[in-house]
Amino acid sequence: MAAAFQGVFDSLPVPPRLLTVFCGVYAAYQTRRLLDFVWFYCLRPSSVHRYIHGPAPYALVTGASDGIGKGVARELYEHGFNLVLHGRNEEKLRKVADEIRARGNRDVRYFIADASDPSHDFAKLVGPFANLNITVVIHNVGGSSIAEDGIDSFTDASLAGIVHQNAMFPLLLTRALLPSLAHLRQAWARHRSIRRLRYRGHYAPAARRLRRLEGVPPRARARPRQ
Ligand SMILES: NC(=O)c1ccc[n+]([C@@H]2O[C@H](COP(=O)([O-])OP(=O)(O)OC[C@H]3O[C@@H](n4cnc5c(N)ncnc54)[C@H](OP(=O)(O)O)[C@@H]3O)[C@@H](O)[C@H]2O)c1
CATH class of the missing domain: 3.40.50.720 (NAD(P)-binding Rossmann-like Domain)
Structure with missing residues (x-):
């Protein structure tokens, strides 16, 4: 499985390190959105x-x-x-x-x-x-x-x-x-x-x-x- 992924990464025209950075930034962005969502809908105290x-x-x-x-x-x-x-x-x-x-x-x-x-x-x-x-x-x-x-x-x-x-x-x-x-x-x-x-x-x-x-x-x- 890992070898198959390695094959895919190797075939991409982007250096693997750059791809890793991109995926990391994207994951951080999505995590931030998820945390915002949880805060907004579940944790934020009502100010009414x-x-x-x-x-x-x-x-x-x-x-x-x-x-x-x-x-x-x-x-x-x-x-x-x-x-x-x-x-x-x-x-x-x-x-x-x-x-x-x-x-x-x-x-x-x-x-x-x-x-x-x-x-x-x-x-x-x-x-x-x-x-x-x-x-x-x-x-x-x-x-x-x-x-x-x-x-x-x-x-x-x-x-x-x-x-x-x-x-x-x-x-x-x-x-x-x-x-x-x-x-x-x-x-x-x-x-x-x-x-x-x-x-x-x-x-x-x-x-x-x-x-x-x-x-x-x-x-x-x-x-x-x-
Ligand atoms: N739902 C959404 O996804 C969404 C998205 C964007 C913006 N909005 C905005 O959020 C607000 C409420 O949306 P909603 O989906 O809850 O609408 P809704 O289910 O159609 O309810 C609208 C309410 O306004 C009343 N109403 C409509 N026209 C009226 C008029 N000319 N005079 C007096 N009362 C009137 C309706 O009365 P009746 O019961 O007599 O029809 C109903 O009580 C609206 O301003 C809408 O533009 C909603």
């Missing part, structure tokens, strides 16, 4: 508890009736947050809220708004939550199939809806929430999936796009409206 402060802290999660948003909402609830959920389908969202409430005794509220609809009155939307201690905002709703379907397969109205859902909805929602976020020490709007996407090099473009949707930038300071 630093956002549990003040009386009855709430996390607001958009697009929480399904997928990542629902999973993140559930996880935040289990970490001790009360929740304000957002979605567009009341029946679905009510079911999710009931499901999460059944896991503990904290508060779970929700509001309905189609994020692609530009006609919302955001002050009215968030009015019922104005007095809550919201310490985390996660702008999860977003995305589109433009990359797959091509820009010419959408009508003007559906393109405008996509832009609104991805850019204007999180922006206007954040602005409407600012007065109730005035006590925030630091805003936070990341979830594990985003971090995972960031971690994986081949998803970097999606991660960058998601980072732009992360909402309140870390050093944002809420200023009272004039």
